[in-house]
Amino acid sequence: MKKILVTGGTTFVSKYAAEYFVNMGYEVYVLNRNTKSQVRGVKLIEVDRHNLNGILKNLSFDVVADITAYNEKDIIDFVKELGSYGQYIMISSSAVYPEYGVQPFLEESEKSANKFWGAYGTDKIEAENVLLEKVKDAYILRPPYLYGPMNNVYREAFVFDCALADRKFYLPNDGSMKLQFFHVKDLCGLMEVIIRNKPDEHIFNVGNIEAVSIKEWVTICYKSLGKTPIFVNVNETIEQRNYFSFYNYEYYLDVTRQSKIYPKTISLEDGIKDAAKWYLEHRTDVGKKPYFEYIDSNLVGR
Known part of the structure; x- marks a missing residue:
C-alpha cells in the first residue's frame, strides 16, 4: 500500500484527490487546519503548512501531492519540513502563460504575467521555479479549467442553476469563444x-x-438536466464577468505530452453529467456569485 500525502483535502481538487486515492487503496494522509469536514478514510495531519514545527520530519511518504501550493512561500516553508518521500507532484496552472503568447501553449512556452490572471499566475510561476530548485525531479501539472464533483467555484453550477430555473441564458457575443476543460477525475488518474x-x-x-x-x-450543461437553452446574445461592450463564469479570454494548451501517457479522457458530456449529479445533492457547497442579480437589473429587456 503506497503512502500519499495530500496537501489540503477539504476543498474541490484536494478533497476529490484525497477521496480518489483512498478508493484506489492508498494510505492517504491529508495536511490541513481541520476547519472543514474530512474525507472518510484519510489520516489527518492537523497543521498549517507554514507552521509545521517538525511534524513531518519523522514521517515518510511514497508520494507528496501538493495541491495547495499557490506561491513561493508555500513551497519554501513546506519542502524544508518534509522528511523522507519518493515522488513530488505539484498542481500548478495554465495561468503561468501570458495572454499574448503563441498558442497552443507548449510546456516550453514563455511563462510570464497574464493580464486576466494577475498575481495568481505570477505566484504560480514563482512556486514552480522554487520547487524545481529544491526538488529537481518534481512533477508539475498545468491544467486549464478543472470541473467535476466537489467544484465549489461557480462555473458549471451557474449554468445548472439557469437550467433548473428555466432561465434564458445570456451569452457573451456569439458564443464562439472556446474553453478547454479537464475533469478532476482525469487529473487524479494522470497523477x-x-x-x-x-x-x-x-x-x-x-x-x-x-x-x-x-x-x-452551456448547451451540454443544460442537456445534462434534460433542458435546452434559449440564448440571448450580449454584445462585447458589457463586461462578461459581470454575468458569465469566465473571462473574455480564449486560450488552448497543447496536451500532446499528456496524451502519450494518458490518452483517454472523460468526454465533456459524461463529465458534465457527473458534475450535475453531484451539484443536485450539494447546492450549498458552491460559492455563488451575483450573476442573476446583474442580469435581471442590467440585461433583461435590453
Whole structure:
C-alpha cells in the first residue's frame, strides 16, 4: 500500500484527490487546519503548512501531492519540513502563460504575467521555479479549467442553476469563444499514471485534447438536466464577468505530452453529467456569485 500525502483535502481538487486515492487503496494522509469536514478514510495531519514545527520530519511518504501550493512561500516553508518521500507532484496552472503568447501553449512556452490572471499566475510561476530548485525531479501539472464533483467555484453550477430555473441564458457575443476543460477525475488518474510509471518528462500541460465553444458548453450543461437553452446574445461592450463564469479570454494548451501517457479522457458530456449529479445533492457547497442579480437589473429587456 503506497503512502500519499495530500496537501489540503477539504476543498474541490484536494478533497476529490484525497477521496480518489483512498478508493484506489492508498494510505492517504491529508495536511490541513481541520476547519472543514474530512474525507472518510484519510489520516489527518492537523497543521498549517507554514507552521509545521517538525511534524513531518519523522514521517515518510511514497508520494507528496501538493495541491495547495499557490506561491513561493508555500513551497519554501513546506519542502524544508518534509522528511523522507519518493515522488513530488505539484498542481500548478495554465495561468503561468501570458495572454499574448503563441498558442497552443507548449510546456516550453514563455511563462510570464497574464493580464486576466494577475498575481495568481505570477505566484504560480514563482512556486514552480522554487520547487524545481529544491526538488529537481518534481512533477508539475498545468491544467486549464478543472470541473467535476466537489467544484465549489461557480462555473458549471451557474449554468445548472439557469437550467433548473428555466432561465434564458445570456451569452457573451456569439458564443464562439472556446474553453478547454479537464475533469478532476482525469487529473487524479494522470497523477496515478505518473506515480506508477515515473515518466521521463516532468512538466505536463493537462486537459482534454479538444476545446469547446462556450455556446456548446452551456448547451451540454443544460442537456445534462434534460433542458435546452434559449440564448440571448450580449454584445462585447458589457463586461462578461459581470454575468458569465469566465473571462473574455480564449486560450488552448497543447496536451500532446499528456496524451502519450494518458490518452483517454472523460468526454465533456459524461463529465458534465457527473458534475450535475453531484451539484443536485450539494447546492450549498458552491460559492455563488451575483450573476442573476446583474442580469435581471442590467440585461433583461435590453
